[in-house]
Amino acid sequence: MKKSLKEIRKEYIKGSISISTTPANPIELLEIWLQEAIEAQVEEPTAMTLSTVSIDNFPSSRVVLLKEITKEGLVFFTNYHSQKGREIAVNPNVSINFFWPELERQVRVQAMAEKLLSEESDEYFYSRPLASQAGAIVSNQSRVIEESLNLEAQVEALLKQESPLVRPENWGGYLLVPKYCEFWHGKPSRVHDRVAFNKSNYEWQKSRLSP
Ligand SMILES: Cc1cc2nc3c(=O)[nH]c(=O)nc-3n(C[C@H](O)[C@H](O)[C@H](O)COP(=O)(O)O)c2cc1C
Numbered sequence: 703m704k705k706s707l708k709e710i711r712k713e714y715i716k717g718s719i720s721i722s723t724t725p726a727n728p729i730e731l732l733e734i735w736l737q738e739a740i741e742a743q744v745e746e747p748t749a750m751t752l753s754t755v756s757i758d759n760f761p762s763s764r765v766v767l768l769k770e771i772t773k774e775g776l777v778f779f780t781n782y783h784s785q786k787g788r789e790i791a792v793n794p795n796v797s798i799n800f801f802w803p804e805l806e807r808q809v810r811v812q813a814m815a816e817k818l819l820s821e822e823s824d825e826y827f828y829s830r831p832l833a834s835q836a837g838a839i840v841s842n843q844s845r846v847i848e849e850s851l852n853l854e855a856q857v858e859a860l861l862k863q864e865s866p867l868v869r870p871e872n873w874g875g876y877l878l879v880p881k882y883c884e885f886w887h888g889k890p891s892r893v894h895d896r897v898a899f900n901k902s903n904y905e906w907q908k909s910r911l912s913p
Pocket of ligand 1: 746749762763764765766767768778779780781784785786787843844
């Protein structure tokens with residue numbers, strides 16, 4: 703029988719966080735939680751929902767993969783001419799969300815996006831399997847394309863050519879530099895834990911939020 707959506711509920715029982723025991727720097731805590739998500743064999747632990755805002759103030763979200771955490775922030779790769787790339791070029795303020803249901807944890811981040819240096823994008827691009835490099839070359843990401851356009855054949859053709867593949871200038875990485883981070887841990891009876899980190903004058907301030 704079809705279940706009513708209102709009947710779907712889950713008790714969160716897997717743990718807690720407290721403001722006093724979390725590190726002073728949220729990037730450190732994100733690294734710990736990510737590692738725990740990997741160890742818990744969460745499906746796609748590095749998948750994060752990235753939201754950007756259009757010139758007429760419409761937010762838009764999509765999943766991308768986190769490829770590195772540095773002291774400064776979070777790195778992902780994409781096509782700079784995609785919708786997200788075009789929106790970031792006008793408004794670099796973005797939001798990111800991780801949800802690891804197996805751990806009953808969510809992380810929210812507000813950040814400013816900066817393009818990586820081209821050498822940094824090269825380093826990652828050329829570390830990818832050749833088929834992924836070719837895929838990035840043939841994709842005019844987010845453009846409307848004809849049904850008959852055979853992208854697989856274009857990838858095959860590129861892989862057969864003798865000359866080395868070259869990273870397109872419009873494909874590369876962004877560093878997302880956080881200014882706000884919030885860690886959510888599900889708890890029984892909906893009294894979840896939330897610890898927020900706000901950056902002000904280069905210092906992180908922690909606060910506990912009501913669920
Ligand atoms: C699990 C998953 C991982 C993805 N990883 C990326 C990624 O790392 N970079 C990327 O550009 N798109 C990635 N995508 C595709 C994006 O969600 C999106 O469809 C694409 O980037 C175009 O977005 P845009 O038109 O809003 O720019 C991923 C999608 C899924 C479901």
